[in-house]
Amino acid sequence: MSQNLFGGTSWKDRPDTSTEMFSAFAVVRQLHEMLWYLVEAAERASTSELSEPVAQHRSAILHILDGDASEVLACDVERIRADVRRTLMDVSEEARGGYGASAEERHGLCPSADLVGRDLRSIRLCGADLRGAYLIAADLRQSDLAGVDLLGADLRDARLQGADLSDALFVTQLQVDAAQGDDTTLLPRVLSRPQHWCP
DSSP states (O other), X not given: OHHHHSTTXXXXXXXXXXXXXHHHHHHHHHXXXXXXXXXXXXXXXXXXXXXXXXXXXXXXXXXXXXXXXXXXXXXXXXXXXXXXXXXXXXXXHHHHHTTOOTTGGGGTOSTTXXXXXXXXXXXXXXXXXXXXXXXXXXXXXXXXXXXOBOTTOBOTTOBOTTOBOTXXXXXXXXXXXXXXXXXTOBOXXXXXXXXXXXX
């Protein structure tokens, strides 16, 4: 980042830039996180009504990242995040629509749900909206998570042995790294199996 935004200057070489550099880094990290989600959204968006805003967000974020530190720091990252979030929710809603997950609320499967330690193996999860859900130590062994929106879900110590996350929505490497799995856990193709999963 210092190479692109600060002409290769390190905060160690120029301590007076450290505050600006660390602030810019925090913004850049958030923008890259949004880009990660938008790449997947672009693959899943099946209509121009969805794909056009996804492309616009990606283009706007890349334009900011191509600028200098002052442009990065001047951007309203909270507004950008809110706009991207709405678009991701629209893409998620369409992607999950084909799974007929209308009964999910009966089981408490909803955004930001507290599912800490819950045994979810007997519940049909396909197409559930678990954005921001607390799935800490939840038992998801052998579960089919196709079409499940896991954006921002807390998967620390979630039991994913034998689970199929290959078509789950908006899963990140950090989430997978925090969970428990094994060589039978299926992951999205862009993610790597954590080393601690392997015996």
